[in-house]
Each structure stands twice: as structure tokens, then as C-alpha cells.
């Protein structure tokens with residue numbers, strides 16, 4: 001790092017968030033510039049995501065919620081009594097309330113989320129709604145190695161909950177590795193209740209990620225605003241625009257921030273050059289067919305026990321059981 005930059009407080013500010021700085025620097029140096037989607041969720045990003053969930057175009061939240069509501073008794077029966085529930089990317093834990101109400105003899109609940117303020121707020125609220133439940137939140141990046149907080153209540157098994165089709169943010173090979181880690185964490189007799197978005201027509205998909213009110217655009221652009229707040233970068237938000245396109249061959253929505261002009265952006269002590277129309281990839285959202293997701297789950301050491309879908313086959317909720325023989329199909 002050059003001394004002249006270091007000695008000039010206008011040009012160089014120590015990034016407040018070292019992890020974000022490290023990952024952003026790596027991502028922006030790639031031939032296809034990227035910023036990891038987990039950084040979309042600071043306080044502002046989490047608020048914006050919650051607004052997205054209420055949008056007319058955003059079918060995943062209301063469809064998954066309806067599937068859970070319509071099948072909750074059967075879901076609770078399949079999961080069985082006495083489990084420790086561990087949720088990945090719990091957000092406001094809104095959908096989880098249905099499980100907390102219906103699971104028999106629930107031992108404890110561990111919500112895991114990177115958005116710590118929202119996590120602790122929602123746990124406080126849950127504590128008043130479910131005073132007898134042991135709630136053990138974990139503010140962490142779930143892609144790091146995880147040590148679950150010690151529970152005082154013995155459990156018969158560990159069951160993970162991963163709603164919101166957040167599994168779609170991983171590329172398929174990463175999704176297999178991630179699910180394998182969940183299978184190890186849950187162990188024998190354990191399982192995973194997961195929300196998986198299904199392949200559907202391009203128009204509906206692209207509308208869901210390019211809403212008319214511009215909330216998804218604000219959510220995406222907040223990543224640059226966050227970089228300015230936490231990394232001291234100088235992204236001009238007016239010089240980038242949001243776009244989400246569906247790549248049918250790869251079965252994924254890709255969210256982008258497109259540079260409207262040639263420009264140079266400074267992130268701490270580094271400069272990044274953008275051509276006009278060059279873009280940063282900020283999030284993938286993979287969509288699956290049921291057979292393709294079954295294969296993926298099997299590769300990760302799970303067997304698919306139950307699949308619930310809505311009438312229009314937009315979304316699925318699936319219960320996967322850890323294979324008792326420990327076999328992993330490759």
C-alpha cells in the first residue's frame with residue numbers, strides 16, 4: 001500500500017469491516033466482477049428484503065408460507081417429537097413460528113443469521129411469544145465452521161430448517177458441500193426441512209426480481225451504499241443500475257449492478273475500473289426441477305422423504321432425512 005495514500009485521510013480510510021473489504025477486493029478483481037450476496041444483508045438490506053417479501057411480484061415468500069401453513073400438521077408429524085431446531089438464515093423467523101407452534105416437545109431453537117441486529121430483535125420477540133422455549137441464537141456466517149451454542153435441553157435429534165430458497169444462492173456444487181455440512185451437523189436420525197424454488201417461465205421469474213416499485217433495485221444498490229459506509233469506497237449509486245436476468249440454460253436468476261458509464265471506483269486503497277455496461281454480479285438464485293434437487297440432496301448424504309408443492313407448482317418444501325448408512329452419492 002503506498003505511503004502517499006496512507007497519509008491522506010481523504011484518499012485512504014481504514015475499512016471498518018475487514019472481512020467485507022477482503023472479500024470485496026477479491027471479487028472486484030475477478031474478470032467477471034462479483035460481490036458476495038451475504039453482504040446484501042446489513043440492517044438496511046434486511047429491512048429492504050422484508051419489504052421484498054410483501055411485493056405482489058415476489059411469489060416465493062407467500063407461496064412457501066402457504067405450503068407450510070397448509071401442511072404444517074403433516075410436516076410436524078414427519079419431523080417427529082423432541083428435536084433441536086436449527087435454522088439457517090432465519091431473518092425475522094416469521095415462517096418458523098408455524099414450526100414452533102406445531103412441533104411436539106421441541107427441545108430448543110437455534111436461529112443462525114449474519115444480520116445480527118435483526119436476529120437479536122426477532123429472538124427478543126420470540127422470547128415473549130414462546131416463553132418456555134430455549135432460544136439459542138447464533139450470529140454467524142453459516143458458510144464458516146459452526147459451533148452450536150450448548151443447549152440445556154436434551155434433544156432426540158437435530159433438524160435443520162432452511163427456508164426462502166436461500167439454497168439457490170449457492171452454485172450447485174457449493175450447494176452440495178453446504179448440504180453435506182448440514183447433514184454432518186444433524187447427524188443420525190436428523191433431517192432438513194428446506195424451501196426450494198422451482199423452474200418456471202422466464203416472465204414470472206424476472207418480474208419477481210425486477211419489481212415495479214424498485215425495492216429489489218434498492219436492495220441490490222444498498223450493497224454499494226454499504227461498501228461506501230463500511231469500506232470508505234466512493235461508488236456513485238447514480239452511476240449503476242440494477243438488473244436481474246434469468247439464464248435458462250443454467251436455471252438461475254442473476255442479479256447485477258451495471259455501470260452506466262466508464263468510471264473508476266476507489267475501495268480503500270484500491271482502484272477498480274468499469275467500462276460502460278460492465279457489471280458486478282451480486283447474487284445467483286438457482287431454480288430446480290424436483291428430480292434435479294433430489295439428485296443434489298442425495299449427493300449430499302440425504303434422502304428425500306417428503307415433498308410438498310403448491311397447486312401451481314411454483315415452489316416446494318421438502319423434508320430430507322440424513323441417510324442412515326452415511327452414504328454420499330457422488
Ligand SMILES: C[S@@+](CC[C@H](N)C(=O)[O-])C[C@H]1O[C@@H](n2cnc3c(N)ncnc32)[C@H](O)[C@@H]1O
Pocket residue numbers: 037038041046049053061088089090091092093095112113114115140141142143163164165166
Ligand atoms: C433470502 S433471506 C431468507 C430469510 C428467511 N429465512 C425467509 O425465508 O424469508 C436470507 C437470509 O439469510 C441470511 N444470510 C444470508 N447469507 C448468510 C450467511 N452467509 N450466513 C448467515 N446468514 C446469511 C440473511 O441475513 C437473510 O436473513
